Every structure is written in C-alpha cells, then in structure tokens.
Amino acid sequence: APEGPKLGRPASPGEIAGQDINVFPDGSGLPPGQGTAREGKPVYDAVCASCHGPAGIGGSAGELAGGGLLTGPHPDKNIGTYWPYATTLFDFIRRSMPLHAPRSLNDDQVYAVTAYLLLINDIIGEREEMNAGTLPRVTMPNRNGFIQVWPEVIVQ
Amino acid sequence: APEGPKLGRPASPGEIAGQDINVFPDGSGLPPGQGTAREGKPVYDAVCASCHGPAGIGGSAGELAGGGLLTGPHPDKNIGTYWPYATTLFDFIRRSMPLHAPRSLNDDQVYAVTAYLLLINDIIGEREEMNAGTLPRVTMPNRNGFIQVWPEVIVQ
Amino acid sequence: GLSFGAGAALVGRPFRASADEPPPWMKTPGEPFTNYGVPSPHEKEAIRWISANSAAPGNGISWTPLHKLEGIVTPNGLHFERHHNGVPQIDPHRHRLLIHGLVENPLSFGVNDLLRYPMVSRLCFVECGGNSNAGWHEEPIQTPVGYFHGLASCSEWTGVPLAIILDEAGLRPDARWLVAEGADAAAMNISIPVEKALDDAVLALYQNGERLRPENGYPLRLIVPGWEAVLSVKWLRRLQAATGPVMARNETAKYTELLPSGKARQFTFVMEAKSIITFPSPGRHLHGPGLYQISGLAWSGRGRIKRVEISADGGRSWAEAALQDPVLPQCFTRFRLPWRWNGAPLVLKSRAVDETGYVQPEREALIAERGRHGYFHYNAIVCWAVAADGSVSHTYG
C-alpha cells in the first residue's frame, strides 16, 4: 500500500471499549450483566411483540421462533432451526433492536430478552441465567449447519 | 456505420421550408421581404434598444456598433469591426432576437432592423433596401479578417 | 412604412412568415440556471421502486430502474438502496472511523483526515446478494427488468485504499477478519476476510464525482468490489480486526444459502457472472417486425466480462454481442447486438462468460445445484418471451 499521512489519532482503551459492541462466538465482547427468560418475557412483550408477535410468531417482522425443518418444500429458517450461535442474538439485539428505539435496552435487558428468545426456541430453560460466561456455551441446534464457501476450499 | 432501422419519415419540401431558417453567406435561405434602416429604426427603438442601448451603444447586452480597432491594447469587436457577413445578422436576429420574444418579428422587420444595424455601423445608407438580393452583396469591413484553422491547413 | 409595437398595425406591406410556427419553447426565454439540476418532468417514471416494511418505512429496499437506463453508469439519484433501519442523516464533523482489535496501533480518523489520504477511483458495480431472487419463485415474475434485477448499480467510487489505513494501524499476524460496522440505527456489522480488505477494498468518500449520497453511506462507505453488497458497509464507523468472523446476524441468519440437504452455504461473497437483456424486456416491447438493437448489462464479481452470447431461439443457437469499451473488472459491461425480428414469437436469452471462464448457468442447472430455497445469489440465465404482438414477458423458457 502507498504511504499515508498518518493522521489517525491513537484510540485509547476506554474510547474503544465505549464503542465496541461486537460479540464473538467465543463470548469475547460480551459485557457484564445477566438475565433470564423469565426476566426477558416482560421486556419482549413490552417492546418486541408488537412487531415479532406474541412469543415470536405472527408479527409483521420475521418470526423468531416456531421450529420446523430446514429441508423439504417449505423450509423454516428461524433462530431455533437456523442460527448457529447464541452470541449473535445478543450482538444483534443490542445493536439493532427494538427497531423503533435501538440502544434503548440496557445490557441486562438484552441478556434477558436473549434468554427469552432461546427459551421460546426450546434451547434453554426459563431460569437459566444468560451472562458473559453462559451465553457462549449455549449450543444452538444448527451449530454445524454451515458450509464455509470462502476461502474457496469447501469444508463440509 | 452500422445499419439503422430506417424509421425516419420522409420530410416534404413544405415541411422543410417551414422549419429552415438558416441563412448562408451566399443569401440562400433568405426569405422574401425587404426593409430599410429608416424602417428599422423604430423597430430597433421599440424592441432592441432596451438591452442594446440607443443606436447600439451602452446597453446591458453586447454593443452592436461603435467602431474601433481590432488591434492594440483594447480591441473593439462588434458588427462593424468584426462580423464577416451581413447575412449572419439576418440569420441571428430572426432566430434569437429580441431575447424576451424570439420569432416575434416578421421577415420585413428583420430585414429592416438588419439594415438599421448596418447603417449605424456605417456600412449602408439609410434608404438602401435590404432583401434576399441585396443583403448577401453587402461587403462587411472585416470580410477577410478570418484565418480558417480547420482543417488543419492554415489558409491566410 | 413599417411599424412595430403593442397594438401597432403593420402598415403598407403584408406580414410575411417564411417559417412555420415554432414550438412554444422557442418563442419565450427558457428556465433559469440551477445550482443543482434535476431530471426532466417528462421522465417521472425513471425512479427507484420502493419496497419497504409498512410498519418500518426505513426497512426494505429500493430498485434501480435498469429498464430506463443505458450505458453503464447509474446516476446517484437512482442507485439502489438497502436499509435495515433507514438513512441516517450524519453530520460529517461528528463522524469518525475507529480501527481496533488485533492491530498494533488502534486509530481513530475524522472524515477530513481521510480526505487527505491517497485515493483511487474505480468504476464498479455494487450488487445486493439478494438481487434477482424472484428467479427462485415457482412462477416467473412479471415486472420491468429493473424491479427484478435492479438491486445492482454501477458507479465510479473514489476513496482511500483500505490497505493504507490497515498498514498504519499495523495488522497483527493473527488478524484474519475485519468486522465492519455502520453508524446507522441498525449499527449493521459484518465480517470481511483480511485478504480481500488488503487487496482492493476502498474507504469510499465520493460516488460519481461528488461526495457520497446519504442513502449510499455518506460520509464514508466501505466498497468491497465484486462481493455481495452487504459487505460494502455504509456509514462506516468501525473496523475491528479479529481472528475469526463475528458471526453477525447478516452473515448467519441472512446472506447464507440453504441447500436442499438442510446445510447452508456461508461466506458466499463473490457475485457470480450475470447478464440481463434490458431491451427488449417486459414493458419495453417491439413495434412490429424489423431491425432492433438488443441491449443489456453483464457483470461478474470475479473480474472482466469476456463474452456475452445471445440466443433468439430459446438457446438452440447463440450469437456473440458487442461489448462496449471499456470493459472493466467487477463493472457493469454494456452489450449490444443488432437483431432483425420477423414477427414470430420466440424466446430471447443472454449468457455471460467472465475472464475466469465461468459461464452463467441455466436456471435448471442452478436449481439442480442449489435447490430452490437459497434466496441469495441467483444468477441464472434470464429468458424473455417475445409474443407475436411484440409484447415481452418473463418465462422460464
């Protein structure tokens, strides 16, 4: 690469932490905090159900539960059947949801509503606490459902 | 050239005559009609002087008379000093002037105001009638003032 | 004598008009100059067609009207849109790009800083991974071609090679992916292999000469040439270098292709070669037998288009179309072919071949390989049925 004028200002660890909301499958990036599905249900009902339907089914936005198969004439892709990592839920909900007011939930609420979505997909129990330690250890049903096309060596 | 689908509709002589307002130096394209500078002055005063000034000098638009030299530190390019053909006046005025109402003069008026502009540039007399026969024969002072750069043989 | 003026009679000589009455716009001064121009009021149909979520008007897509366009450039006002939660109106003085993670020197750049960096320009397409996906439908969709294949546009993008910035930040050897994030209300994030980032990704600041449009990422957009557009993160605010992908929602739940086996293809990045005939096409019919020029667009995420072939007999025979110069890598390429229609019904199709030798597949072959539920990366040959009355419809051939 050609030489640049080096105008970047060094970013401090605090500045980075203040912006970094990426959550990786190994749990790195998960903040302190925790929540259970039982705590998540009222959050879901208050700020999610209007678009995603009661218990994740039947709303104007995509379904968040409902089971089904990935094969056959009408495959059903949803959190329970398709998503490979539970950490993705935390990452996505914290950054993007609820659609009308993103970043309005605190981290506990995000843990809790994540737990609730895992519950209604029959992945965890009502009282299992989701936190930086437990969430990455949740094994999603479709964990091994993906074939990585890139780089162009197909790994099955 | 690649073949085209030949969608052009034949244009009749009448249709062409109705649109063709080009006037060439040899006079071809000049319509019937005539006018003198004496007839042109009231036209000029009524519809031209507001922009080009009384007798072609001092308006908001370019000067149409005034003499001067084409050499020296402040050359003076105008109809009398610079324009090579009198037919250009008819062609331009009929198509473009007066700016606020182009095509509002009839051909006699265009002949007349053309004659007036030639008069105030000391090129013809007040009673000389301009028409399809006489206008092309008016010799402009700068008739031989141009060097044709294209094609790239310079003809002096 | 001859007189003139409001109400003045023309005395003496008869009125002579040597020419027909010209149209009204030749008889009155036209409109004044404008600081920033807009299309003719007579071109009101050349618009992006919006398909948004009625509960969330900023969630959806809008299509480039490819059927209204010629050449290869997409004007900025018509570049397709995909927004997850609307178009942020970003104040460029409050926008920065943060680079952190597995780098020696985490850095933060203001937009004005980036404007001073070495830049490159390139004409290239940007295509949504979900473009053309109506092709998976059981029945052929009947819509103008832009509202079928117009989640693809082509612009001259100018900006800073991402490699320069990564160089300054000092990528660590274990950094294999970059997680990019946008400053929109979706904070859209996605992972990009470091190899591609270093190869040809650009921190774009300009689109077709002017600064980016808000809906295309103002003030800063990542452009990842030839790869699915979700990677070309708009409103770019952050790049985190990491050992692996973040496994974002948009690289797991979406932008992956479910196969008949129940497994899904992930990290499907390259937009494979595609071609579409834009004339004739549905809504752009023929007016009787005669000579026409077939015109269309081809592109490939793998490089240059090498050849476009056109069949007017449903695929039995093929003729090679002319490619308009310049043919550029990862760029729309306009193809054209003179064609005499005898008035008989027939099926037109086009097939693109890129410089790697990849041949655009027939729909049956694509479906045989991928099934019908992949949703993304549909690039099969498109067939137009021309009827005896000159009307054109989409067919599966």
Added chain:
Amino acid sequence: GLSFGAGAALVGRPFRASADEPPPWMKTPGEPFTNYGVPSPHEKEAIRWISANSAAPGNGISWTPLHKLEGIVTPNGLHFERHHNGVPQIDPHRHRLLIHGLVENPLSFGVNDLLRYPMVSRLCFVECGGNSNAGWHEEPIQTPVGYFHGLASCSEWTGVPLAIILDEAGLRPDARWLVAEGADAAAMNISIPVEKALDDAVLALYQNGERLRPENGYPLRLIVPGWEAVLSVKWLRRLQAATGPVMARNETAKYTELLPSGKARQFTFVMEAKSIITFPSPGRHLHGPGLYQISGLAWSGRGRIKRVEISADGGRSWAEAALQDPVLPQCFTRFRLPWRWNGAPLVLKSRAVDETGYVQPEREALIAERGRHGYFHYNAIVCWAVAADGSVSHTYG
C-alpha cells in the same frame, strides 16, 4: 426482577451500559427511502456557480465545482451549463429531428424512433471554448478552481452514432458541412464539418445512464467529442447538410480568437490538452507540513492523455503523476502524486502531454502565440502559489 416500559423503574440490578452513548442517528430510525435521491444537506457548497445576465436570467453560464469533486465523472446535477436564452422545457412527444439540405432523403425522426437505433456509449468531456478564459486576464483570478476551469464536465454519453442517420439520409458528395440547430429560444445554430460528424459525433439520448437533463439538451443533444462544446448542440432539432458553413453568429462573432495582428482564428474546434491541480488549490489549503496527495484532472480533445508532470518548484523540476485507469480518449483523466510539503512557500504546476505528443504550453508561450485578446481556447499551464501558512492562491508564476 427487571422491568421495562415508559416510566417503569429498573428494579434490582443497576443500569449497565457497556458502551458510550452512540450518536443520535444510531438511536432512532433513519429517513425513509426516496424515489430519486439528492445530496446530503451537509454538502450545500457543492453547487454550480451561476453567472447569468441580470437582465436575462437564462443567458449566461454555470460552473461545475471541480474543486468539490474527485474521480472523473461529473454527476448530472453539476454538469456545467451555457445557455443563450434559458432551458427549454421540451415535451419529448413534440420534439423531432429534421435532416435536410444536401441529402438524398430528407428525413424527420421522433425521439422514440431514435431510441430504437443502434447506440454507443462513451465517457468523454464536454468543454466550453470559453473555459478557463480568466487566464487571459492581466491579474490572476482568485477563485476556487471549478469557478475558473469548470466550464468542463465529463459524463458517459449514450446515443446513436450520427453516421447511421446520415447514412440513411444519404449525404450527397458535395455536402461538406452540417448546420445543427437547437430547439431553445435562441434556436442556436452552428456548422460542423461532415468529416467529424461521420467520425465520432453522437445523437445523445442518455447522460450517465439516465435520459438527458433539461439543461443538457433533453431530449436530444449532439455530442461532438473533444471539440468545443458550442458544437455539441443541445435540444437538437435540425441538421442541414450544405457545401459550406452557415457562418452563424456563434462561429464568426463568437468562438473565434482575435490575434494581435487583427486577424482572427476561425473554426478552432479542438480543445487542446489541459491540466489543472484540484488539490491543493485556492480554498483547498494545506494544514501544515507533511504528506499530501496532489490530485487533478487532465484532458485533451486530440485523444488520450499520455503523461501529466507536476512541478513543485515553479517549473525547474518535474515529476510524473500516476494516471488513474482507464485512460480514455477525449475524457477527463484523474492524475495523482504523493507529495511531502516541508512548509516552505513554493509554486505548484501541472503539465499535460497527450498521445499526439502535444505539450500543454506555458502561459507566456500561449500569449506569445495568440496575444491576450483571443478570449477562447485558453489552455496554458496553471500555477498555484502555496504560502507558508498553507494557503493557496493563483499566480502567473
């Protein structure tokens, strides 16, 4: 327990925010989709600068803000304008092109007819013969570069090769010139040599993908690549084939260059090679010593740009700039050069060489050849004086 809702208290656990407050546009949905986009409200300075006749608002020019642009494409909203009597708002259904004079078959074409013809696309510049003419002034003009050299723009033009239409009309052997006429309120006419018309002139219908803008000739414009823009007649309605030029006002009184001898150059068509540094440039100053990238545009009406050289010592030494690919004939070519400024005052200049070997002249040489009253076709080397404080001004070197 944890609760949520308007007015609901967060009970039990303390509020935890792992991240800083994001900017407001990440916390509320953004703007909805638009059928036709416009620039960011933060880019209000990227406009055409209008210089019109106060007595006649449609008579004048407006300049492309080249100092605000990068790459080579000019977005359509910013293409320069030159109107003699405003922008006609033409109804395309009432517009036709008539070809007559020395042809076997006088023909009249509707716009829809032409839309069916074989087309070509080309990226090329359009430059007013009067562009850059402030360079003839005694004192160097101090203005942003676009408002000095911005009567030049570059677009992808698509349309019908004029040769096809001339072929159908059947040019007679004695036809040496075509007189083109516009359908504006000036009925602008001008003569074009038949050789050029047959070579590469285009009846343009599209500009940068979409149909022409009204101010650039909608619905039909003649494009005469590389030649002064007055020949690229907008709103084209008529072409008369003739043995000689019509000697229109705009090829005699205007667009001719008076020499010191009192003679004037006529039929000066080709826009000779030119280059301008757009960064740094007046108003685009330097912020202290350090590394910068010089960026600029070069073009030549004779063909491709072969080389652009840059001097940072007023012309004593020259370095060769990189030319951005693709380098196309009669097209803007972006050049760039990394440059380290040590903070000392100096004079920057650029010099273009085209593929014919033509070298952009120094101002003294141009004036020695042409005098100072040519008005048109100013293409001399431009000098920017960089002061110790980083400010940039125009100088005669």
